[in-house]
Amino acid sequence: xxxxxxxxxxxxxxxxxxxxxxxxxxxxxxxxxxxxxxxxxxxxxxxxxxxxxxxxxxxxxxxxxxxxxxxxxxxxxxxxxxxxxxxxxxxxxxxxxxxxxxxxxxxxxxxxxxxxxxxxxxxxxxxxxxxxxxxxxxxxxxxxxxxxxxxxxxxxxxxxxxxxxxxxxxxxxxxxxxxxxxxxxxxxxxxxxxxxxxxxxxxxxxxxxxxxxxxxxxxxxxxxxxxxxxxxxxxxxxxxxxxxxxxxxxxxxxxxxxxxxxxxxxxxxxxxxxxxxxxxxxxxxxxxxxxxxxxxxxxxxxxxxxxxxxxxxxxxxxxxxxxxxxxxxxxxx
Amino acid sequence: xxxxxxxxxxxxxxxxxxxxxxxxxxxxxxxxxxxxxxxxxxxxxxxxxxxxxxxxxxxxxxxxxxxxxxxxxxxxxxxxxxxxxxxxxxxxxxxxxxxxxxxxxxxxxxxxxxxxxxxxxxxxxxxxxxxxxxxxxxxxxxxxxxxxxxxxxxxxxxxxxxxxxxxxxxxxxxxxxxxxxxxxxxxxxxxxxxxxxxxxxxxxxxxxxxxxxxxxxxxxxxxxxxxxxxxxxxxxxxxxxxxxxxxxxxxxxxxxxxxxxxxxxxxxxxxxxxxxxxxxxxxxxxxxxxxxxxxxxxxxxxxxxxxxxxxxxxxxxxxxxxxxxxxxxxxxx
Numbered sequence: 001x002x003x004x005x006x007x008x009x010x011x012x013x014x015x016x017x018x019x020x021x022x023x024x025x026x027x028x029x030x031x032x033x034x035x036x037x038x039x040x041x042x043x044x045x046x047x048x049x050x051x052x053x054x055x056x057x058x059x060x061x062x063x064x065x066x067x068x069x070x071x072x073x074x075x076x077x078x079x080x081x082x083x084x085x086x087x088x089x090x091x092x093x094x095x096x097x098x099x100x101x102x103x104x105x106x107x108x109x110x111x112x113x114x115x116x117x118x119x120x121x122x123x124x125x126x127x128x129x130x131x132x133x134x135x136x137x138x139x140x141x142x143x144x145x146x147x148x149x150x151x152x153x154x155x156x157x158x159x160x161x162x163x164x165x166x167x168x169x170x171x172x173x174x175x176x177x178x179x180x181x182x183x184x185x186x187x188x189x190x191x192x193x194x195x196x197x198x199x200x201x202x203x204x205x206x207x208x209x210x211x212x213x214x215x216x217x218x219x220x221x222x223x224x225x226x227x228x229x230x231x232x233x234x235x236x237x238x239x240x241x242x243x244x245x246x247x248x249x250x251x252x253x254x255x256x257x258x259x260x261x262x263x264x265x266x267x268x269x270x271x272x273x274x275x276x277x278x279x280x281x282x283x284x285x286x287x288x289x290x291x292x293x294x295x296x297x298x299x300x301x302x303x304x305x306x307x308x309x310x311x312x313x314x315x316x317x318x319x320x321x322x323x324x325x326x327x328x329x330x331x332x333x
Numbered sequence: 334x335x336x337x338x339x340x341x342x343x344x345x346x347x348x349x350x351x352x353x354x355x356x357x358x359x360x361x362x363x364x365x366x367x368x369x370x371x372x373x374x375x376x377x378x379x380x381x382x383x384x385x386x387x388x389x390x391x392x393x394x395x396x397x398x399x400x401x402x403x404x405x406x407x408x409x410x411x412x413x414x415x416x417x418x419x420x421x422x423x424x425x426x427x428x429x430x431x432x433x434x435x436x437x438x439x440x441x442x443x444x445x446x447x448x449x450x451x452x453x454x455x456x457x458x459x460x461x462x463x464x465x466x467x468x469x470x471x472x473x474x475x476x477x478x479x480x481x482x483x484x485x486x487x488x489x490x491x492x493x494x495x496x497x498x499x500x501x502x503x504x505x506x507x508x509x510x511x512x513x514x515x516x517x518x519x520x521x522x523x524x525x526x527x528x529x530x531x532x533x534x535x536x537x538x539x540x541x542x543x544x545x546x547x548x549x550x551x552x553x554x555x556x557x558x559x560x561x562x563x564x565x566x567x568x569x570x571x572x573x574x575x576x577x578x579x580x581x582x583x584x585x586x587x588x589x590x591x592x593x594x595x596x597x598x599x600x601x602x603x604x605x606x607x608x609x610x611x612x613x614x615x616x617x618x619x620x621x622x623x624x625x626x627x628x629x630x631x632x633x634x635x636x637x638x639x640x641x642x643x644x645x646x647x648x649x650x651x652x653x654x655x656x657x658x659x660x661x662x663x664x665x666x
Contacts, residue, residue: 133582135578135581146516149524149525150524150525181567182567183479190563191483192482194563213567213574214570215570215574217574217575218571218574218577219574219577219578227567228524230515230516234515234516234560234564234567234568235547235567235568235571236547237548238547238550238551238571239547240548241546241548242572243575243579244468244548244552245466245467245552246576246579248468249466249468
């Protein structure tokens with residue numbers, strides 16, 4: 001039976017083009033019905049031009065406005081009552097769809113989901129998670145990357161339980177290793193938050209492996225890594241900045257000699273493979289955990305492939321019944 | 334007139350080989366006299382074999398023990414009274430040398446420098462700084478990357494003043510832009526620490542540009558970036574982990590097809606250039622700012638080139654009289 005997924009058609013930097021194309025790709029490849037939310041006069045012509053008469057389960061849900069990347073999250077959520085984001089999240093809350101995906105303003109998406117869905121019983125604060133690539137090819141799940149700052153030990157404990165369940169049920173990692181992001185492996189290393197959190201994590205029914213460091217995020221030493229959202233956001237954006245620098249320097253270096261130009265040409269296939277393995281779009285976006293509903297946030301630069309994968313991940317998240325598992329774990333059932 | 338620099342001969346992972354070779358390179362290229370501290374029976378034969386009879390101002394200062402990478406910093410500093418690190422730092426305190434370089438245990442180096450040198454007047458806590466590469470080629474100075482955790486706003490303010498002076502006097506950046514590492518550009522973005530620190534930074538006689546994000550570290554939007562040592566250490570190690578992953582994936586991808594093998598061969602020159610631009614060894618290590626003396630800490634994996642550059646940076650740091658500038662600024666002169 002197909003699963004219904006709502007997509008904010010006006011989220012990404014190039015909306016609605018990637019959203020429409022991603023929805024079509026997903027409808028073709030997965031057992032999903034995709035609902036694109038946005039102004040009908042904008043989305044309809046794009047959808048029609050790409051469908052080219054094909055019959056696919058891709059539908060349009062009207063919304064008169066949308067939140068931009070430069071909108072302030074809090075005020076946009078309050079003032080834009082009929083935004084594509086809000087209409088989409090409401091469809092999920094009302095049971096008309098199983099999950100929501102947006103490549104739009106992350107802050108607004110988190111605020112909307114928190115407000116419209118509410119929190120899961122036993123969870124105090126939501127956490128935004130991201131998936132990082134590793135040397136072994138297995139995903140590395142880092143949370144929180146920006147839903148909260150100034151977390152308390154109890155928040156990190158809840159993140160650990162939620163992340164552990166998500167990694168097991170959606171990422172398919174049996175008995176996921178959970179690490180606490182710190183600045184040394186020994187228990188004594190870290191700041192006040194990590195030192196207070198460490199003993200609490202040891203008492204949870206998870207596979208806790210102790211403190212891990214920034215470099216462990218990429219070397220398959222940990223499956224799920226928890227941290228405060230300020231720390232996680234700084235780490236994530238630093239890594240994104242470094243990755244951008246690597247690519248630029250590599251491109252420049254390859255261009256700098258004629259021999260290299262030939263080399264670069266011949267290496268193109270290898271670079272394609274390399275890029276794919278690092279590529280954000282393969283992972284399909286960041287789940288927001290802790291809210292009473294399924295919400296996946298993609299990168300603003302998402303292409304059609306990233307949107308397609310975001311829809312896939314939303315469907316997997318919904319089908320795995322992660323949220324009822326989380327509530328059961330939080331409330332000791 | 335040559336300047337005297339002390340080098341911990343037993344610091345790096347492959348000590349004393351890189352230290353001895355780096356000292357010889359430095360003595361050849363710069364106007365320095367290098368004092369290698371370590372057990373004479375270990376260092377002497379290596380020095381003799383590399384000097385091959387040349388007359389160069391490289392000397393050995395005896396020390397009977399040394400601190401390893403796996404030693405706990407605090408206890409090693411207390412128990413190993415005649416370590417190469419301690420003997421070296423003491424030489425600087427006693428005025429027998431202008432600066433100290435080690436590629437050894439960072440925690441032990443910081444603890445030793447703090448204990449033996451003491452703090453500069455007006456500075457409450459030292460900060461370890463690192464230099465990151467940027468797209469424009471200009472250095473990006475990030476501090477603190479691990480000397481302290483749970484910093485107070487006053488600490489970050491002192492870091493900003495110290496970093497600003499170092500960037501101007503040693504890195505040669507006129508009127509360096511100082512940013513506060515946060516999770517959004519707006520003043521309201523950040524955690525309790527950054528929000529409390531922001532207005533204080535605005536009142537300092539520095540070129541403060543407001544909040545910056547992780548990705549700004551690499552895109553030449555900021556010259557000096559201040560943060561708490563836990564946050565900076567996590568960011569730095571995350572970036573190191575990502576860089577390692579990036580190189581591994583690239584190597585694998587290039588090996589995966591015959592065409593790529595040819596391409597890789599031809600691209601070798603370009604990769605050499607690329608690696609050099611990213612290479613830690615070109616930057617010569619991380620200064621520890623705030624202590625009453627010159628201390629540069631290099632990476633454990635430092636090669637001879639990195640050691641040579643570390644010696645150069647220690648000499649530049651000492652000659653620029655950064656510490657008296659910092660004391661003057663801190664005490665309103």
